[in-house]
Amino acid sequence: MMLAWTIYISFLGALALLLLPKGSATLARSLALLTTIVTFAITLTAFVQHRTGALLTVTQKSWIPSLGIEYHLAADGISLILLLLTGIIAIAGILFSWNIERRVQEFFAFYLLLIGAVYGVFLSYDLFLLFVFYEIVIIPKYFLIAIWGSTRREYGAMKLALYSFIGSAMVLVGLLAAYIVAGAKSMALEDLARFPFPLHFQMWAFPLVFVGFAILAGMWPFHTWAPTGHVAAPTAASMLLAGVVMKLGAYGCLRVAMTLFPLGLGPWGFHVLGLGSWRDVFALLAVIGIVYGALVALVQKDFKFVIGYSSISHMGFILLGLMTLNQLGLAGAVVQMFSHGVLAGLLFAVVGRMVYDRAHTRDLATLGPMNLNKAIPFAAVTFVVAGMASMGLPGFSGFVAELMILIGAWRAFPLFAVCVGIGIVAGVAYIWRAMQQAFFAEAGVEPTSMQPPLPPISIPERLGAILLIGASVAVGLYPQMLLNVILPALHSPLFDGLRKGSWQ
Amino acid sequence: MIPISWYLVLSAALFSIGVGAFLIKRNIISIFMSIELMLNAVNLAFVAFAHHWHQVSGQIFVFFVMVVAAAEAAVGLAIIIAVFRSRETLNVDQINLMKL
């Protein structure tokens, strides 16, 4: 099966970039772009070919037999969608970092290493392997931010790395415990998912693993790495962070925490502050994340912080969707993973690449007088489109995803669904405010002669923006495309535990 | 006949004095001597126990301890000389190029 080659090609590309002769920046960029296009083509082919969304084993080999660890790659509908997302974001990220001049080869080498590891996580069906790839992601992420970043980059990079390590430590405790309790024979996802873990064990293992992954998904109150990390990161890295790395967390929550420990979602048998289960707790945290992220985004002065906090708000939707535990909500969460990946990537691209690299400031008050909608109209148009998609206007992917999650949430937690409404309204407001202040503040005033004219939007940027907008619109107009593969995946035996539990 | 516990108490006392001197003394030679004192406490305990168990192996152990202590002393004194050459002092409080 070709899918395994997404990992190998990315790693080989990274290696090739390091071995290239010095000073061939264009060659390095082209090579990186070629690598990501090839991997994208592979994922797209797989996506088109496997419309059924059933589990598809890619490769399965014994790795460390004495511990029952296998090299097992496979993909179901959910994995396929996220693989596709990774492919799209990877191409767009390279297009938007075409202007990197410093240590180009190393930049793209780290970039491809990150992409390869992300592919690895989405393809792993052995939990040891999944954890291996999950940990590998941390290192290139750290370097991308710490070397090529901007505002307080070392702080942001270190904070991100430490949060990731702590999160993965929690995940590992839970995984090891599950492995031991299940008899220490196998780390395979199916085997562990089938194993009936005792209730009291699931009650502590579930929150541990869930929170461990949710740290990376930006769940409130463990989200603080996200805004600083996003702001510090170079454009391509923030696109990857928001676009795929945060999805790793959400994917882990669904694929590992909820699949292995479905009973952990069940009722405690008592109520604390009206909350009766971990499910209620995490749903509440998700709603707080949605509202909090949106409200904080509303008062930010730094353009990139606005997008950073908006990510937390949108990731809250995913976690809420997971917690609804009904088919609509879960499917919505997966669609939202795709949608937010594309849209956050696009928003960061506009802010980081199109605006910041030209205006050299992200302060909303300073950007206003620059009259950006005249100076770089393409950026303004892109931001308006991306903003509308992000608000959840019909016709874009965000609308489909958030609607599904809202309906799902309405069935599961009517009160929370109402609160989410506040978040949506605030979401409209902060996008509107950012759009107005950054692009249309002094509409009509001619640029003063003091300012040198800003360089025009380049071809790679246009291509990248069109790619991302296209993906969002395609899903928005024809969501069936994703749902066709998600729904069979949700009905696979892997989710039996969840279905038997409190599936509605 | 003197009971074995007397020897053991003496041995424990010697060992404790050795430990105390090791921690209190500031001159390297004195510190070194306190280690020798501890080793001798060990020897005493071994001999007492060997007598108690009617086993010769305890006494053999003592010979080995003595031999090794001699070897250790030879190396230790050489190191002490090296330190004195470079610092011209044997006070441990002044041998503090690296923070402890």
Place this chain on the structure above:
Amino acid sequence: MTAVSPALRILPEILLTLTGVLVMVTEPLLSAKTSRKPLGIFALLGTLAAIAASAWQLHLPAGTAFFNTIQTDAFSVFFHLLIGGILLVTLLVSLNYFEGHSTYVGEFYALLLFSAVGMMLMTSAIELLMVFLGLEISSISTYILAGYRKRSAVSAEASIKYFLLGSFATAFFLYGVALCFGATGSTNIHSIATGVASGSSPLLLALALGMMLIGLGFKVSAAPFHVWTPDVYEGAPAPVVGFMSTAPKAAAFAVLLRITYTGFGTMSHIWIPLLWIMAVASMTIGNLGALTQRNVKRMLAYSSIAHAGYLLVAFTAFSADGLAAACFYTAAYAAMNVGAFAIISYLSGYDERRVHLQDYAGLAKRHPLASAAMAIFLLSLIGIPFTAGFFGKFYVFTTAMHSGLWILVTIGLLNSGLAAFYYLRFLSQLYMQPYDAAQDISEAPAQPAFVLGIAILVAAVLVLGIIPNRVLRLAQAGAATYFPCSGTNAAEVHTQPNLLR
């Protein structure tokens, strides 16, 4: 008992001793100006022969020799190979270290060889007298090695501190042995096990065990007996630190395994809590101490305390798997730590010109290969996948979890998350800071021997991380032939046959 000549049971030790004596005897016959490299190469050949002899011992039936003082089994062979490997690599990377700085370097090689002999004896000893002799042979040699930069005050200081605290620890260990002898009437580990199992004089035995733990705790630099470590590692020559931070620790851990698992196996309710506390203290103190260090050697010293803590976690598990995990982790730790110190010794040279973190700013530009190797060792120390450190930690924590030590595992994993901070800081110095050309120091080009040594270490780190099966099987074989001796956890051994194939 099969008729295996006793000499064959200590063949590696004999070979190393002969090589060492020959080097020592030849040394004064050479004129002061002659290069000592041939002696080093001769020592290398002797080491290779010893390693081959150890590997050959694997085919011997397990058994004892010399009046029950020596026991060769898969366990001892594992540690023999490990110590031999560390010695080999240390010789390779230090072959040119003293060139032009120090005369009579033959002594250095001889001392390394003798020290390794002592450690090898420790790992196969089942008689505390033999343990003591091995311990002293290795310690006395290492005291001298620590002060080998004779004209440096720092080196002499490191040597004296190591010597005083090391002898102090030995005295504690000996007192423990004496008490143990008093309680059981024997110093043979198997007889002690019988004595302990009979349950007489538990107080004396507990005291004896505590004393021996203190003594060995010093040797493995486990907290709270770690105070000497940073100073000694800072002052001693870097290649020696690489050697003495791994090989004596491996040997002391082997002794600790024999004493606790076999000798005091039935008193595990006493030593498990003690080791638990030592493990937590070592991990926490080591990692917190390393956070504030600006001197790279001190930083790695604290990190080695933390790694001793991870190893103690495996001990505390007290199962066949725990033993295998401890063996595996010792090997993984040896590969990455010797490597890290070897690179430091190369970059900072004989006179230690680069000791502070900022001295390493941007060195990746000037020394891309050395920095890349360093990066691999540091990533392995953090525990990033596909390196020895990751799999070692994974295995250690799995076995600890298996024994129900989930609090310990949680503390350990949080610690290893925290530890990433200072390793990453070192990495970011190498790769991110601008290179200061004013600080340019012209290093001698790397010699082939050094490159070979580093290549072996990098390969070891990667192989142990990606395809650990062979070493794992050897470690598990060591655990399996050895562990049932204690007899207590035999039931557990049988419940997991799949782990012991």
